[in-house]
Amino acid sequence: MIKIRKGVPLIDQHDKDFLYGGKFGGNFIPETLKKPIDDLASLFSKLRKDKKFIEERNHYFKTYIGVPTPFIKLENLTNYLGGAQIYAKVVSEANGGAHKIYNATVHCLIAKKAGKKFIVGDTGAGYAGKMLSMAAKKFDLKCKIFMGAKDIKRQRPNVEAIKKNGAEIVPVYTGSQTLVDAVSECMRYWVSNCDTTHMCVGSTVGPNIFIKICAYSTAQISRELFKQVMEEFGKIPNKLKLINCVGGGSSAAGFWNEFMDTHAEFIGVEAGGPKNSKLHAAPLTNGSKIGILHGAAQYVIQDKEGQIGLTDSISAGLDYPGISPLHCFLKDAKRAKYTSATDEDALKAYKLVSELENISPSLEPSHAFSEAIRIAPRLKSSEVIIVNSCGDSLKDKDIIKQKLGSYVR
Numbered sequence: 001m002i003k004i005r006k007g008v009p010l011i012d013q014h015d016k017d018f019l020y021g022g023k024f025g026g027n028f029i030p031e032t033l034k035k036p037i038d039d040l041a042s043l044f045s046k047l048r049k050d051k052k053f054i055e056e057r058n059h060y061f062k063t064y065i066g067v068p069t070p071f072i073k074l075e076n077l078t079n080y081l082g083g084a085q086i087y088a089k090v091v092s093e094a095n096g097g098a099h100k101i102y103n104a105t106v107h108c109l110i111a112k113k114a115g116k117k118f119i120v121g122d123t124g125a126g127y128a129g130k131m132l133s134m135a136a137k138k139f140d141l142k143c144k145i146f147m148g149a150k151d152i153k154r155q156r157p158n159v160e161a162i163k164k165n166g167a168e169i170v171p172v173y174t175g176s177q178t179l180v181d182a183v184s185e186c187m188r189y190w191v192s193n194c195d196t197t198h199m200c201v202g203s204t205v206g207p208n209i210f211i212k213i214c215a216y217s218t219a220q221i222s223r224e225l226f227k228q229v230m231e232e233f234g235k236i237p238n239k240l241k242l243i244n245c246v247g248g249g250s251s252a253a254g255f256w257n258e259f260m261d262t263h264a265e266f267i268g269v270e271a272g273g274p275k276n277s278k279l280h281a282a283p284l285t286n287g288s289k290i291g292i293l294h295g296a297a298q299y300v301i302q303d304k305e306g307q308i309g310l311t312d313s314i315s316a317g318l319d320y321p322g323i324s325p326l327h328c329f330l331k332d333a334k335r336a337k338y339t340s341a342t343d344e345d346a347l348k349a350y351k352l353v354s355e356l357e358n359i360s361p362s363l364e365p366s367h368a369f370s371e372a373i374r375i376a377p378r379l380k381s382s383e384v385i386i387v388n389s390c391g392d393s394l395k396d397k398d399i400i401k402q403k404l405g406s407y408v409r
């Protein structure tokens with residue numbers, strides 16, 4: 001049985017081989033990347049202990065990202081469903097409209113410290129790309145974003161934002177033309193350009209250092225939520241559920257981090273895909289085997305030969321065959337539970353939440369809302385559910401209009 005060490009930050013729970021729980025993560029990388037990855041890891045390890053760097057990070061989190069983001073009670077939804085009290089951490093109020101801005105900002109700060117002038121990154125839903133292009137512009141870095149051709153078509157508003165910020169979009173036509181291929185192409189590009197270029201991986205995936213930087217950055221979400229919960233309830237409620245969607249896993253890791261050593265329950269919601277399809281993007285819920293993807297060992301959707309399997313989800317941000325080694329670790333340690341919601345469940349949840357409340361979650365967090373809506377009526381009114389509303393729906397307006405007939409925000 002895998003054990004979580006109390007008082008040790010989640011990102012540092014690995015062993016000497018960078019494996020979480022002795023089997024997830026690691027650095028399965030080509031020899032040419034060993035030095036750049038070691039250099040980045042030693043720079044990050046210095047920076048995270050450096051008071052000046054922490055001050056600088058906090059300064060930009062406050063004045064650029066606009067933290068703290070709101071923590072609100074969803075009174076109408078709570079009354080409509082009966083049962084548990086439902087709250088939202090409205091991370092979509094962060095500059096740019098989603099949590100991806102934390103990781104992008106920290107990566108740009110690190111790239112500057114490393115003396116790099118170029119930065120590259122992957123994107124699925126377009127938020128990681130939008131935020132990296134925004135932060136690159138702010139910190140005067142030249143930026144390239146790798147994005148699958150299928151995602152370029154379905155996430156038009158974010159594609160336009162990336163272009164407006166002056167970044168180059170590199171369309172990826174290989175494989176399923178989605179996030180998994182974008183990450184692969186971005187890593188391939190970095191192998192040949194790592195002397196001049198910094199790479200930002202858009203989620204808690206990839207070789208260990210990228211998982212660390214990303215979860216370190218999104219941890220801001222739970223640092224402020226912890227205080228907001230204490231202000232609202234005077235303590236951690238006896239029965240508290242923190243529900244988050246899970247694609248690569250960066251928003252969930254950041255949402256749970258500060259609560260790791262408390263009794264709060266964690267529920268991660270993967271993409272169940274279309275209702276009547278065998279395809280999904282839910283490796284943890286569907287018992288996928290361990291494999292290597294993007295330089296790390298993790299549960300990954302694969303075919304009989306062990307090749308990466310096909311996925312399908314209405315949510316470009318969740319449409320990924322792997323999952324962060326951090327979540328594989330939390331699942332096997334039984335610290336978090338994972339479930340899935342279908343495309344149809346997410347659309348229904350989006351509709352209900354946006355009609356009843358003054359928030360408009362994108363299709364990724366709508367998966368998390370779907371789980372909250374499903375379980376809330378069965379719980380007592382003394383129980384509390386908090387959903388991470390980690391992204392705004394604007395990027396999904398075309399899909400929502402097509403599926404629900406109209407899009408009102």
Ligand SMILES: Cc1ncc(COP(=O)(O)O)c(C=O)c1O
Pocket residue numbers: 098099124125126127128202203204245246247248249250251252316317318362364365390391392
């Ligand atoms: C709004 C939003 N939520 C969630 C995700 C899923 O990513 P992660 O699991 O890394 O938070 C994405 C990915 O693009 C996203 O844009």
